[in-house]
Amino acid sequence: xxxxxxxxxxxxxxxxxxxxxxxxxxxxxxxxxxxxxxxxxxxxxxxxxxxxxxxxxxxxxxxxxxxxxxxxxxxxxxxxxxxxxxxxxxxxxxxxxxxxxxxxxxxxxxxxxxxxxxxxxxxxxxxxxxxxxxxxxxxxxxxxxxxxxxxxxxxxxxxxxxxxxxxxxxxxxxxxxxxxxxxxxxxxxxxxxxxxxxxxxxxxxxxxxxxxxxxxxxxxxxxxxxxxxxxxxxxxxxxxxxxxxxxxxxxxxxxxxxxxxxxxxxxxxxxxxxxxxxxxxxxxxxxxxxxxxxxxxxxxxxxxxxxxxxxxxxxxxxxxxxxxxxxxxxxxxxxxxxxxxxxxxxxxxxxxxxxxxxxxxxxxxxxxxxxxxxxxxxxxxxxxxxxxxxxxxxxxxxxxxxxxx
Amino acid sequence: xxxxxxxxxxxxxxxxxxxxxxxxxxxxxxxxxxxxxxxxxxxxxxxxxxxxxxxxxxxxxxxxxxxxxxxxxxxxxxxxxxxxxxxxxxxxxxxxxxxxxxxxxxxxxxxxxxxxxxxxxxxxxxxxxxxxxxxxxxxxxxxxxxxxxxxxxxxxxxxxxxxxx
Numbered sequence: 001x002x003x004x005x006x007x008x009x010x011x012x013x014x015x016x017x018x019x020x021x022x023x024x025x026x027x028x029x030x031x032x033x034x035x036x037x038x039x040x041x042x043x044x045x046x047x048x049x050x051x052x053x054x055x056x057x058x059x060x061x062x063x064x065x066x067x068x069x070x071x072x073x074x075x076x077x078x079x080x081x082x083x084x085x086x087x088x089x090x091x092x093x094x095x096x097x098x099x100x101x102x103x104x105x106x107x108x109x110x111x112x113x114x115x116x117x118x119x120x121x122x123x124x125x126x127x128x129x130x131x132x133x134x135x136x137x138x139x140x141x142x143x144x145x146x147x148x149x150x151x152x153x154x155x156x157x158x159x160x161x162x163x164x165x166x167x168x169x170x171x172x173x174x175x176x177x178x179x180x181x182x183x184x185x186x187x188x189x190x191x192x193x194x195x196x197x198x199x200x201x202x203x204x205x206x207x208x209x210x211x212x213x214x215x216x217x218x219x220x221x222x223x224x225x226x227x228x229x230x231x232x233x234x235x236x237x238x239x240x241x242x243x244x245x246x247x248x249x250x251x252x253x254x255x256x257x258x259x260x261x262x263x264x265x266x267x268x269x270x271x272x273x274x275x276x277x278x279x280x281x282x283x284x285x286x287x288x289x290x291x292x293x294x295x296x297x298x299x300x301x302x303x304x305x306x307x308x309x310x311x312x313x314x315x316x317x318x319x320x321x322x323x324x325x326x327x328x329x330x331x332x333x334x335x336x337x338x339x340x341x342x343x344x345x346x347x348x349x350x351x352x353x354x355x356x357x358x359x360x361x362x363x364x365x366x367x368x369x370x371x372x373x374x375x376x377x378x379x380x381x382x383x384x385x386x387x388x389x390x391x392x393x394x395x396x397x398x399x400x401x402x403x404x405x
Numbered sequence: 406x407x408x409x410x411x412x413x414x415x416x417x418x419x420x421x422x423x424x425x426x427x428x429x430x431x432x433x434x435x436x437x438x439x440x441x442x443x444x445x446x447x448x449x450x451x452x453x454x455x456x457x458x459x460x461x462x463x464x465x466x467x468x469x470x471x472x473x474x475x476x477x478x479x480x481x482x483x484x485x486x487x488x489x490x491x492x493x494x495x496x497x498x499x500x501x502x503x504x505x506x507x508x509x510x511x512x513x514x515x516x517x518x519x520x521x522x523x524x525x526x527x528x529x530x531x532x533x534x535x536x537x538x539x540x541x542x543x544x545x546x547x548x549x550x551x552x553x554x555x556x557x558x559x560x561x562x563x564x565x566x567x568x569x570x
Binding site for chain 1: 432436439456459460462463466467471474475478479
């Protein structure tokens, strides 16, 4: 009984955090893209546009959902549901941090720890094609159909190099459980190089990481591989005919998939929740980051210009929040009752995990702001004639290294 | 709990299987087949064959069926029209099916005692390690022969496709 209640609480927590994160990822993407292009980005709704996701949500929910004539109704409505459903399922096997103790109950920061976790993610991401392909087909629109077909072709093609790239860290870790993979990367070489798989295997695992990231971009239909929704050739690709909540579902699914695949890359190559620096330094880094951010924001609050009057109130607020976070990270170093100490110990791994996932998500946005789109034949040629052979040879070399170790 | 799960997913599998035959649209049939494969994967999981379950999902539901659906969409196959069935089929179809199923289930009951564990060759347990170890030691030769067979199939496909161009 306790197990069921605990699972429900954890599932609700993970889903809530993930959906909020997906909404704010859109805000962050718009902001970062805007700054790359020397614009300001969303600014009007709330301080610095921070309430923009909320207003977007209300807009999408209250809009009229138009269903085009002559569509296959069942599949038309099934497709967005399937997309979100599969996207939310695959996060369930991803761990977020170490074991925590809440009110005397010990639990892992993870929904379920299955010993074939990686295979589960691969299987569900393989099923993810159906949401898009079905949506494109059921819309009864040639652009949508072309987008759906492109997407399925692309996802099948890039699944091969991705799976082979995943095999390299698996050969090193000798397990399929994401928790054990992350735990096998603790410690440091020569006291300062972290024992992450990306730094091992004489550079071969770095190549595997690059292949994985490239294929991950294609799997999530992001620039430069966003052919399924190329707006200047296919209107909006597979979701041309979707509006209102159904469109929001596709949109959310894409962003959740981005988060999942970033978390997967973090666990496989970047050491999960293990810090980048050895212990005394690792504990201070988050305090330094949040503390300096808070101080800078408080300093700027005193010299705001008249063109941005809101900054006078928002900057001190954000500064204080930042300083509060810095204070939270000092908890494990202070002589405190056990409850606070437990919180302090739990948030440090969470910080490192979130930092790595955030870095990969930033890479996604950065590349969207930098690279143009591929042509479709280039995309396929790249997958089959370059990425696939390189991944195969690379895996052979990794296997040799592991065998000779 | 196990029995309930088995009953539910077995029912889903059979329901999807019947739906596969009954549906007139190819896409519906293909999706029903995916439903069958998904529930079969859950049944494998209940038997403790975790690797088989995931392989079922990745290979069949994830890869092969995507190709099926891809082809159906590209060919834009429409709804099948029902042809007139003869009186004999209408009258004897259902009884013949019931008799056949009864015979098969009787044979299975007789040939396989229900108490024994089902084993498959030398494979013990369904974990990835167990299957991998057996596959690369005891069953290395069949494994390699199968891989060559698949390679031949791929080469054949390439040759056939090239002739078209």
